[in-house]
Amino acid sequence: MATGRNHRPAxxxxxxxxxxxxxxxxxxxxxxxxxxxxxxPTVSSEELASAAGVNSAKLRKDFSYLGSYGTRxxxxxVEYLVYQISRELGLTQDWxxxxxxxxxxxxxxxxxxxxxxxxxxxxxxxxxxPGLSGKPVAGIPVQHTDELEKIIDDNGVxxxxxxxxxxxxxxxxxxxxxxxxxxxxxxxxxxxxxxxxVDVRKVDLSIELQILAFHEQRKAGExxxxxxxxxxxxxxxxxxxxxxxxxxxxxxxxxxxxxxPA
Amino acid sequence: MATGRNHRPAxxxxxxxxxxxxxxxxxxxxxxxxxxxxxxPTVSSEELASAAGVNSAKLRKDFSYLGSYGTRxxxxxVEYLVYQISRELGLTQDWxxxxxxxxxxxxxxxxxxxxxxxxxxxxxxxxxxPGLSGKPVAGIPVQHTDELEKIIDDNGVxxxxxxxxxxxxxxxxxxxxxxxxxxxxxxxxxxxxxxxxVDVRKVDLSIELQILAFHEQRKAGExxxxxxxxxxxxxxxxxxxxxxxxxxxxxxxxxxxxxxPA
DNA sequence: CCATCTTTGTGCACGCGTTCACAAAGGCAT
DNA sequence: ATGCCTTTGTGAACGCGTGCACAAAGATGG
Numbered sequence: 001m002a003t004g005r006n007h008r009p010a011x012x013x014x015x016x017x018x019x020x021x022x023x024x025x026x027x028x029x030x031x032x033x034x035x036x037x038x039x040x041p042t043v044s045s046e047e048l049a050s051a052a053g054v055n056s057a058k059l060r061k062d063f064s065y066l067g068s069y070g071t072r073x074x075x076x077x078v079e080y081l082v083y084q085i086s087r088e089l090g091l092t093q094d095w096x097x098x099x100x101x102x103x104x105x106x107x108x109x110x111x112x113x114x115x116x117x118x119x120x121x122x123x124x125x126x127x128x129x130p131g132l133s134g135k136p137v138a139g140i141p142v143q144h145t146d147e148l149e150k151i152i153d154d155n156g157v158x159x160x161x162x163x164x165x166x167x168x169x170x171x172x173x174x175x176x177x178x179x180x181x182x183x184x185x186x187x188x189x190x191x192x193x194x195x196x197x198v199d200v201r202k203v204d205l206s207i208e209l210q211i212l213a214f215h216e217q218r219k220a221g222e223x224x225x226x227x228x229x230x231x232x233x234x235x236x237x238x239x240x241x242x243x244x245x246x247x248x249x250x251x252x253x254x255x256x257x258x259x260x261p262a
Numbered sequence: 263m264a265t266g267r268n269h270r271p272a273x274x275x276x277x278x279x280x281x282x283x284x285x286x287x288x289x290x291x292x293x294x295x296x297x298x299x300x301x302x303p304t305v306s307s308e309e310l311a312s313a314a315g316v317n318s319a320k321l322r323k324d325f326s327y328l329g330s331y332g333t334r335x336x337x338x339x340v341e342y343l344v345y346q347i348s349r350e351l352g353l354t355q356d357w358x359x360x361x362x363x364x365x366x367x368x369x370x371x372x373x374x375x376x377x378x379x380x381x382x383x384x385x386x387x388x389x390x391x392p393g394l395s396g397k398p399v400a401g402i403p404v405q406h407t408d409e410l411e412k413i414i415d416d417n418g419v420x421x422x423x424x425x426x427x428x429x430x431x432x433x434x435x436x437x438x439x440x441x442x443x444x445x446x447x448x449x450x451x452x453x454x455x456x457x458x459x460v461d462v463r464k465v466d467l468s469i470e471l472q473i474l475a476f477h478e479q480r481k482a483g484e485x486x487x488x489x490x491x492x493x494x495x496x497x498x499x500x501x502x503x504x505x506x507x508x509x510x511x512x513x514x515x516x517x518x519x520x521x522x523p524a
Numbered sequence: 525c526c527a528t529c530t531t532t533g534t535g536c537a538c539g540c541g542t543t544c545a546c547a548a549a550g551g552c553a554t
Numbered sequence: 555a556t557g558c559c560t561t562t563g564t565g566a567a568c569g570c571g572t573g574c575a576c577a578a579a580g581a582t583g584g
Contacts (some may be wrong), residue, residue, distance in 0.1 A: 017569095018570075018571070019570090020429070020570080020571060020572090022473055022476050023469070023473055024467075025470065025472070025476070026468065026469040026473065027453070029472070030451065030558095031453075037380040044530090044531065044532090045531075045532070045533095046481065046531085051453070052453060053453035053455070053575070055571055055572075057572080057574070057575090058571090058572065058573075059572095060531090060532065060533060060534085061533080061534075061572085061573090063532090063533085064532090064533055064534070067306060068532085068533075070531085070532060071531085071532080071580070071581085072530075072531050072532040072533080072535080072578075072579040072580050072581085073529075073530045073531050073532075073533070073579070073580045073581045073582085074530080074532090074580080074581070075530095075531070075532085076532090082293070089472050089475055089476045090475040090476055090478060090479030090480075090481075091472065091475060093479075095266045095471075095475055104369065104370035104373045104374070105364065105374070106371045106454075108365075108366035108369070108370040108375040109467065110369045111366045112366070112467060113473075114467065114468040115450055115467065115468070118468065118472075119472075119475065120468075120471055120475075121508070123387070140419065146382055157481075159474055159475070159476055159478060167288060180482060181476065182478060183474040183475075183478045184474075185467075185470055185471060185474060189292065189376055191289070191293075191313070191314060191315035194316070199474060199478070199480070199558085200469050201474060202387070203465055203467070203470060204288075205371065205374060205377065205447075206288065206376040206377070206380065206382075206464070207285070207288040207289065208447050208463050208465060209286055209357075209359070209377075209421070209447060210287070210288040210291075210351050210353065210381075211285055211288065211381055211463060212382075212446075212447060212461060212463060213351055213352040213382075213421070213445075214284050214287070214350070214351045214352055215355055215461045216352060216357070216420055216421060216444060216445045216461070216534095217351075217352030217355075217447065218352075219444060219459070220420075225474070280540075280541070281540090282539095282540080282541055282542090283546070299551090305531065306560090306561065306562090307561075307562070307563095308561085316540080317543070319542080319543055319545090320541090320543075322541040322562065322563060322564085323541095323543090323563080323564075324560090325562090325563085326562090326563055330562085332553085332561085332562060332563080333549085333550070333561085333562080334548075334550050334551085334560080334561050334562040334563080335549070335550045335551050335552090335559075335560045335561050335562075336550075336561070336562090337560095337561070338561080338562090343569070384545085414565085489580075499550070
């Protein structure tokens with residue numbers, strides 16, 4: 001976001017890789033790496049797309065933003081493409097990362113193998129609990145929050161992972177940003193507010209589950225005629241002011257429109 | 263639309279809530295729950311949007327898909343909206359969930375508080391390691407993979423969480439689906455293939471990090487005139503066939519469009 | 525050297541999502 | 555009641571992402 005005033009030629013494509021494409025590059029890279037390990041020399045857009053779980057036209061268009069790698073009639077050179085995508089994603093350099101909040105999740109992240117591989121390196125583990133200080137997790141000693149600024153500065157860290165409870169997340173975030181962090185991966189169930197120029201991506205288990213539940217409910221509520229669930233009446237009258245008003249729904253739970261194929 | 267009230271806004275398909283809206287409902291719900299706990303009676307779209315980190319127009323449009331809750335000149339009744347969104351998301355009912363793969367991550371998930379709250383209940387923990395069987399994690403005894411089908415059937419589970427290594431994910435997925443699971447939350451770094459009608463959402467740490475790295479690299483590569491990084495030559499000649507060809511880029515690393523404010 | 529066959533790269537159209545801007549709706553004060 | 559003020563609900567415009575379909579590019583075989 002924060003697309004202030006970018007008077008860019010828009011379609012100039014010089015380096016304007018669409019966000020959606022960027023989000024898929026890691027997927028392609030993973031598939032390509034697997035092919036590389038099997039010493040497969042070249043791959044067609046069709047094969048690679050299938051391995052990455054996307055449409056082949058989409059894949060070709062994605063690659064077209066990177067340049068004209070690939071040979072017509074043949075396909076893409078696996079090694080070459082691995083390199084190009086890695087470079088594009090910035091994985092040819094080393095990214096030190098700090099993890100703040102070494103609870104269950106933080107520890108799991110520290111132990112996560114895919115973390116260390118491919119350009120990322122856990123530079124430090126940070127927690128506010130003094131009892132944890134010095135104790136090694138995944139072979140790395142936990143350091144106290146007091147050291148946060150120093151750690152980031154000393155190691156030139158620009159990416160931070162927040163795995164604290166929700167209540168502490170914003171505070172930690174502020175300190176990370178003040179210390180120079182410009183990219184944050186947030187696992188805490190909170191909306192973080194950051195200044196312009198700082199990127200935040202969030203991973204939220206409960207949101208994902210709720211989205212699944214929505215679809216699950218829809219699937220379940222279409223064939224069976226059971227549909228009890230009438231119970232659990234609304235918490236109270238709708239708005240306190242507009243008691244007379246009522247949502248123009250067909251009923252207290254007017255779902256089951258029985259439309260929507262699937 | 264706007265045939266007046268008492269009629270569904272959407273064109274024929276009364277409950278066609280856009281996917282993007284569904285993905286934001288949990289966000290609104292979280293903000294509303296916080297307001298509810300502080301006994302705030304009503305909230306305006308502006309306030310709520312700010313709390314949820316979105317645009318107020320977007321929020322209003324999102325709510326408009328649910329119906330005409332809200333009172334003009336006043337705002338939305340917090341309690342009422344909490345109920346409506348919960349119902350829409352299917353959180354008024356109980357969703358048993360199984361977690362497969364009780365490693366570091368699986369254990370962290372099992373312990374995750376936000377899991378149990380709000381409609382979800384960990385029905386069982388499953389792992390292929392016989393050594394784990396019976397051992398309690400987060401107060402729940404781990405069961406062996408052999409029991410998978412029975413567990414799902416007995417408990418009527420329809421949502422499964424995969425936290426296994428990548429190599430086992432597809433196999434576990436197949437068994438889950440065969441056993442009747444229709445929604446999967448996948449933490450393994452793999453593309454899962456599932457039959458029609460099964461929803462999969464993936465949470466992939468390393469993909470998120472790589473996306474951050476991309477943006478981080480872009481930020482870093484624009485102001486400084488240093489820009490070495492020429493090193494690390496490509497792994498070999500480009501395609502084995504088109505050695506003469508070369509990406510028609512402006513240079514080996516033709517970035518620095520020098521746009522983007524910062 | 526030419527014909528044919530394969531696969532890329534992309535112009536184009538379509539649909540979804542976002543945002544703006546404003547009329548309608550309702551509360552509130554006078 | 556009447557008019558003013560606040561806030562919702564939404565029509566309409568815009569931009570992005572997706573997928574189709576095909577011409578261009580190059581390999582391959584004769």
